[in-house]
Amino acid sequence: MSLEQTLRDRLEEFVKRIEKNTKSYIGYPVSKDFEYSELAELLKYPLNNLGDPFVDSTWKVDSREFEREVIEFFAELLRAPENNWWGYVTNGGTEGNLYGLYLARELYPKGICYFSKETHYSVAKNLHLLNMRHIMIRTTENGEIDYDDLKETIRINRESPAIIFANSGTTMTEAKDDISKISGILDEFSIANRYIHSDAALCGAINPFLEPRPSYDFADGADSISISGHKFVGSPIPCGIVIARKDNVDRIARSIAYIGCLDTTITGSRNGFTPMVLWYAIKKWGKEGLAKRAQHGLSTAEYAEKQLKEIGINAWRNPNAITVVLPEVPSAVKEKYQLATANGITHLICMPNVQKQDIDNFVKDLKKELQ
Amino acid sequence: MRTITIVAQDRLGLMADVTELLAESTINIESIEASKVDSTALIKIISDDADTAYTLLVEAGFHVVSQAGLLVRLKDEPGALARVSRTLAENDIDIRGVNIVDQHDGYELVAISCCDSNKAKEVLSDIVV
Structure with a gap:
């Protein structure tokens, strides 16, 4: 099987364009320092992890055993309750969030989902898809949920089960909602019927290595957590991990005869290659390697903040964040570095591949444009 | 239409x-x-x-x-939305969704969808946009 020459030329040009665009970005939370060529052989095969990763299927062209190791690694990192966790490798953070909300809805169909204004836009879409009652809560200036507003809103609606959608690393400012504080509010109003989903797309794999450790995981009160695989870990194909308390998952599982498996996941057919990518990454780095990546990101972010302030830019970061926030930059700089901008602010995200030299180049270009 | x-x-x-x-x-x-x-x-x-x-x-x-939603203008302060929720609850109006769509100059515009938009518009007439 091969393409005709004009199409091959087009493909070759596309590869060059992508290579160039990949070099320049520092505004998106996507790692690019990965090397998975040892897995290339697997691209010849129709790997499909359909069904539940923890139950064997009649389909045998799968990587489920590796997927299970990935989930187990993250369950430990996120302090999941022993013998009461379950998860799978998703297509990305949005699917993981959809899964968490779906579980919440099944448990508490009359519940109200509370989420902050800085929540990722896909959540509103998920809530609409799931037809769930929802109330958006104000945020404070740094992007964290406004606990006073949440408290007052829950006080009014205390007769309804509370479903909390908490962010651990908001899109623009990497703000983190403290789920211990949120649990405290629910305790104050004696709301026993509750569910907390933690959207830790970017920060899920960073938080365990921070001091103090943010309050976002199972030991802090989360019932499900979604992490993105293509952000901090790094993957050529978007993917993620979702982990939930197993007893909640068991309530929604249904048996499907023709695949000899349980229907517990959002999609039927599931990518069998991305679990291999994540498996490779966790085996190559382990916890120590991930910790080093986190420290590198933090140190680069600290450097970036300092360099920007030195040229008079009002740059800031949330505590222990790899995201540096600054006022909206000129279009030329935005384009060159592919910087996301919203509501008058731009940000740099110091992913593990961002080096001090990249920051120096950016600051130099910004200074030149502002003169 | x-x-x-x-x-x-x-x-x-x-x-x-x-x-x-x-x-x-x-x-x-x-x-x-x-x-x-x-x-x-x-x-x-x-x-x-x-x-x-x-x-x-x-x-x-x-x-x-x-169309199923209404737009209200509230002071951008903690509890403002909660007071609206209370007013609706006291009038047996069930909230489906509340979304802050704009914030500026100390005010926020909030989109509310509920079971009875017409009744909600009456009850919240002083803040409906």
Whole structure:
């Protein structure tokens, strides 16, 4: 099987364009320092992890055993309750969030989902898809949920089960909602019927290595957590991990005869290659390697903040964040570095591949444009 | 015919952007009217293809409130929304969804969808936009 020459030329040009665009970005939370060529052989095969990763299927062209190791690694990192966790490798953070909300809805169909204004836009879409009652809560200036507003809103609606959608690393400012504080509010109003989903797309794999450790995981009160695989870990194909308390998952599982498996996941057919990518990454780095990546990101972010302030830019970061926030930059700089901008602010995200030299180049270009 | 309302920061060319976007997909607009609340533009569109218009506009990044929703203007402070929730609850109006669509100058515009929009509009008449 091969393409005709004009199409091959087009493909070759596309590869060059992508290579160039990949070099320049520092505004998106996507790692690019990965090397998975040892897995290339697997691209010849129709790997499909359909069904539940923890139950064997009649389909045998799968990587489920590796997927299970990935989930187990993250369950430990996120302090999941022993013998009461379950998860799978998703297509990305949005699917993981959809899964968490779906579980919440099944448990508490009359519940109200509370989420902050800085929540990722896909959540509103998920809530609409799931037809769930929802109330958006104000945020404070740094992007964290406004606990006073949440408290007052829950006080009014205390007769309804509370479903909390908490962010651990908001899109623009990497703000983190403290789920211990949120649990405290629910305790104050004696709301026993509750569910907390933690959207830790970017920060899920960073938080365990921070001091103090943010309050976002199972030991802090989360019932499900979604992490993105293509952000901090790094993957050529978007993917993620979702982990939930197993007893909640068991309530929604249904048996499907023709695949000899349980229907517990959002999609039927599931990518069998991305679990291999994540498996490779966790085996190559382990916890120590991930910790080093986190420290590198933090140190680069600290450097970036300092360099920007030195040229008079009002740059800031949330505590222990790899995201540096600054006022909206000129279009030329935005384009060159592919910087996301919203509501008058731009940000740099110091992913593990961002080096001090990249920051120096950016600051130099910004200074030149502002003169 | 159904109504949708776009909530956006008022700027030059906003109306043109909206109408061009809808025209590209041959969405028939029965009527379109614009108003302002402080620096926020509200563009009300009546169309027999409001669902498609809604999807197109949301995908293009606009905040859109459907006919089933109402728009209220509140002080941007903790508890403001909670007081609205209480008022609705006291009048047996069940809230489906509450979304902050714009914030500026100490105020926020909030889209509320509930089981009885007409009754909600009456009850919240002093803050409905």
